[in-house]
Amino acid sequence: MPDQHATAAPFDASGYWYTSSTEERGVTVLNTLRAYRAAEVAMRARTRKSMKMNDTDLAALRFLLRAQRRGEPVSAKELAAQLKITSASTSVLINRLVTSGHMLRHPHPSDKRGVLLTATGESNSEVRDTMAAMHARMISTAESLDADQAAVVVGFLQRMTAAIEIDDHHVDDEPTSAVADSPSASASASAS
Numbered sequence: 001m002p003d004q005h006a007t008a009a010p011f012d013a014s015g016y017w018y019t020s021s022t023e024e025r026g027v028t029v030l031n032t033l034r035a036y037r038a039a040e041v042a043m044r045a046r047t048r049k050s051m052k053m054n055d056t057d058l059a060a061l062r063f064l065l066r067a068q069r070r071g072e073p074v075s076a077k078e079l080a081a082q083l084k085i086t087s088a089s090t091s092v093l094i095n096r097l098v099t100s101g102h103m104l105r106h107p108h109p110s111d112k113r114g115v116l117l118t119a120t121g122e123s124n125s126e127v128r129d130t131m132a133a134m135h136a137r138m139i140s141t142a143e144s145l146d147a148d149q150a151a152v153v154v155g156f157l158q159r160m161t162a163a164i165e166i167d168d169h170h171v172d173d174e175p176t177s178a179v180a181d182s183p184s185a186s187a188s189a190s191a192s
Contacts, residue, residue, distance in 0.1 A: 064119040
């Protein structure tokens with residue numbers, strides 16, 4: 001039987017601590033995820049540059065636009081909670097987006113001191129113009145999967161999300177004893 005690896009692309013385990021050929025498939029998947037994350041970071045940087053905004057500004061606009069499509073009002077407090085930022089930072093953000101013409105303040109109907117926030121129509125158009133083609137390509141790619149393929153991808157991504165959401169450190173940043181005692185604990189620390 002011919003060697004299956006003779007014509008395969010070179011195996012690159014850099015960035016991961018695995019070296020066994022039996023783990024090549026897993027490392028290839030992890031490297032592909034890493035490439036996707038890098039492409040997504042680059043896309044976000046292009047979007048920020050194109051729209052002359054930072055990540056928080058874009059996240060605020062996306063949140064407002066989603067809420068507007070659902071007909072839900074958004075207060076400054078709700079925006080702060082969504083973005084996980086302080087009320088002072090929220091005030092600075094709102095002032096910046098109002099000044100740039102991306103956001104409007106409206107009097108709150110029941111709270112005399114409160115305001116409701118909306119994205120402007122120009123913001124909606126700008127976000128759509130900037131991201132529509134990319135979103136269409138992403139949707140097309142996702143829709144090209146058959147039901148079984150989609151189930152596998154969704155299941156895999158959910159398990160990967162669960163795997164990386166686990167906090168392996170105590171409050172004092174010391175590894176837990178179970179992780180510290182595992183053979184791959186010291187190797188995994190250098191993998192990122």
